[in-house]
Amino acid sequence: MPAPSLMATHEAMPAAGGWLGFGPLQLHRPRTGLQWLALAAALALGAVGAELAWHHPLSGPVALTLWVLTALAAALMWVKTPALLLAPLALIGLAPWTGWITFEEMDLLVTACGVGGYLGLALQVNARDRAPAWRHGLVFSPPVLVLLGGLALSAAWSVKRGFADAGGFSFGWFHGYHEAMNAVRNAKALFLVLALTPLWTAAAAARPRGFSRGLLLGLVLALAGACAAAFWERLAYTGLLDFSTDYRTTALFWEMHVGGAALDGFLVMTLPFALLALLRTRSPWHFAAGLGVALLAAYATLTTFSRGVYLALPLSLIPMVLLADAQRRRTAAASPDTSHFDSVLGPVDQPLPRLAKLGALALAAAFAMAAALVFGGGGYRGLLALFFVMAALLSLPASLWLPTRGQRLVSLLAGALLALLLGGVTWALAQAIPKAAYALNLVAAGAFAALRWQDRPGVQRPVYGLLVTTCWLWLVATLVIVSDHWGGPAGRWTALSAALALAGLWALMLIEPRLWPLQGRAAAGKAGWRKRALLAAGLLMVMALVAALGGGGYLRDRVATWKEDGQTRLTHWRDGLRLLHGGTQWLLGKGAGRFVASNFYEGPVSTQIGDYRLRRDDDEAYLALAAGKHVLGRGEQFRISQRIPTPAVGPATLTVVTRTAADAHLMVQVCEKNLIYPDNCFGRELLLHPAPPADSPPADSTAPATAAPAPHPNGWVTQTVPLGPLPHLGGDGLLRRFVTFSMALDTRGARVDVARISLMDAQGRPLLDNGDFNREMARWFFSSDRHHLPWHMKNAALHVLFEQGLLGLALLGTAFVLALTRLSFGRGRDHPLAPAFVAALIGFAVVGAFDSLLDAPRIGLVFFTLLVLGLGLRALPGEGVARVA
Known part of the structure; x- marks a missing residue:
């Protein structure tokens, strides 16, 4: 055609x-x-x-x-x-x-x-x-x-x-x-x-x-x-x-x-x-x-x-x-020219034989068990040593199986004895020289890599098989020594259990080659390096999962609470669907982008979130900021924030012009923060009062600027307060962290109008842009760090x-x-x-x-x-x- x-x-x-x-x-x-x-x-x-x-x-x-x-x-x-x-x-x-x-x-x-x-x-x-x-x-x-x-x-x-x-x-x-x-x-x-x-x-x-x-x-x-x-x-x-x-x-x-x-x-x-x-x-x-x-x-x-x-x-x-x-x-079956197919797509791998599949499952299970055991006693260093062992195992040359079964058995037994001797010398050096365990582990890995480089595919060399087997078993021994050095007896015995399991499984595969999963023309030919590299990457992923589960409780807690979180989701979905009223809304919907507002006005009062609006008063813009009516922890507050330049080390000065009808607490902070997880925060909580009546006595003009708010017409009050002193924030170089200024109301159901806000660092530099809101909400961004369900x-x-x-x-x-x-x-x-x-x-x-x-x-x-x-x-x-x- x-x-x-x-x-x-x-x-x-x-x-x-x-x-x-x-x-x-x-x-x-x-x-x-x-x-x-x-x-x-x-x-x-x-x-x-x-x-x-x-x-x-x-x-x-x-x-x-x-x-x-x-x-x-x-x-x-x-x-x-x-x-x-x-x-x-x-x-x-x-x-x-x-x-x-x-x-x-x-x-x-x-x-x-x-x-x-x-x-x-x-x-x-x-x-x-x-x-x-x-x-x-x-x-x-x-x-x-x-x-x-x-x-x-x-x-x-x-x-x-x-x-x-x-x-x-x-x-x-x-x-x-x-x-x-x-x-x-x-x-x-x-x-x-x-x-x-x-x-x-x-x-x-x-x-x-x-x-x-x-x-x-x-x-x-x-x-x-x-x-x-x-x-x-x-x-x-x-x-x-x-x-x-x-x-x-x-x-x-x-x-x-x-x-x-x-x-x-x-x-x-x-x-x-x-x-x-x-x-x-x-x-x-x-x-x-x-x-x-x-x-x-x-x-x-x-x-x-x-x-x-x-x-x-x-x-x-x-x-x-x-x-x-x-x-x-399908492509292979439709192409009568197999050579052309191979040159374009590469060979189609044949399915693994049943025993090879069994060997692959056994290797995967043994590595997962070994990773859990080694990490529990030997930490990250033991886990890295285990990775060297498995990477070496996956790179073993196919020429190891060319000698007869008897020759392979002799290589295995002799190699085990030689590796035991090398392991004893390694353990003695590790006990005598600080940090020698890690260096000798690298030496064993390097020796194995050098031997692997000397492979001659298709050539039967029993002595070469003996040396490779010895070197790999020595590498397994250094795994135990590294874990012992880092974790003591606990690391020693857990790593020893893992090492014996891996060595026993390898011995079985060396004697019975049909169990070895990396066999066939793809594994031995040009595609072999890709398959081995993918398997090594899989090992890294398993190690990462083991480290996440074993090295931190957060993931375990997340997994453990799935049932409670699922029930919370079901309740939230039912409450959300109750916001649809009548056949028309069920058929055509309530409208794009209306869930947050509908939930705010029609949902339970105790879940109402904070909000903001930009308003104008006599052609002057101001921000109307409202707090939610739910429980206000530090992470549940509705925040208005702005990314700022790195402030100079020392005290900063905040000036804010606000108006409120009732007492309210305004939290202001400068934090290192990417999006919703603040860290290294420095700030204070301002208690805002309604402006005094026009006929009240004036404030003492000789008092310090931070002693009392200064009233203005129309109920506006100015406060100037110190913030800090701020340390060095933001980090250095490629690991610089974003520095964010934020303000949030810490009084449930409160409303505060903010006309102007400014922040000066210790060198007198202004850090906030558009602090008078005359460019609407340009540069200002809102977030709710922990209270998420009402938004989605x-x-x-x-x-x-x-x-x-x-x-x-x-x-x-x-x-x-x-x-x-x-x-x-x-x-x-x-x-x-x-x-x-x-x-x-x-x-x-x-x-x-x-x-x-x-x-x-x-x-x-x-x-x-x-x-x-x-x-x-x-x-x-x-x-x-x-x-x-």
């Missing part, structure tokens, strides 16, 4: 500019109706994006310049705009600095990609001949188009109902969760994706493989960005190995300022693509980079301490592996039901099931990325069973990108599974 070869020839034409696909710039005037429509879409998105960029709270000119540069990049690489859109997504949430929540940098990025992409399409930048219809990689059938239209209409209607429930539409750059623009914030993700869908359809028609590669690259880089931010956060705020502190990683997802699972949802939707790329890449350098991303992702996943994520990963990754394996086998429905399906009703839930559920079905069993099942799409959607559903997710726009953008593309992606004739990775 000539079609595949024609496709391969067309797609293989090299681009002059390399992988980006642009060389000397070539432009063409729009000729077709589609190109003129693309030009109109670019102009429309350009108007919106430029307006947003110019109003950016930090700097309009800078934001506009970056927006234009991004649009130019998108025009040059319009086929791969998914990479440009998705790659920085986890790092561009600047709400804690800007105060923006309705609009954000994600909107600027989408509009820039849309402007550039549609201009590239309209002007046919570096255009190639349009691919024939049978090569279009993204095609939406008429029923799917009707379904997408229904989703868009449902979301638009929910925005309209949200405006109506908020008292009518009113525009604001800094609206909060109670105001009308919150409807836009909650619903915009779907419309942003639909705005780019025609561009992506054209890109997938022009260069389907380039589009898929761009999508894969964008998702993998997005995961890398999120994990790098999580790694920095742990390193800066808690330490990498602190699994006891009540601190759940948030990275740079500002959407978690009132709780939620934004990072959780992002991880489960992007991690499958990184793992799929890791399994399929054939480049050692790409494999090493992918393995690094996967390990970072495992660490970030572990430090979320999210039971939903821990449940979602096996439930999503197991189907991904099965679908990927079925995909490869805590279930993605119920969230959609509340906002869009049963009709919207049915439409979204139908689209979700249809995407899963066609990617697993339908036309899209052989698309190279289909297994990862299925895993990502399943992961979203599992995490979404315990959290809303869709009320975080960045998470909604990723979800709707996967959902919409999943409804249209299809495999192409002759398209190899691994050609995208």
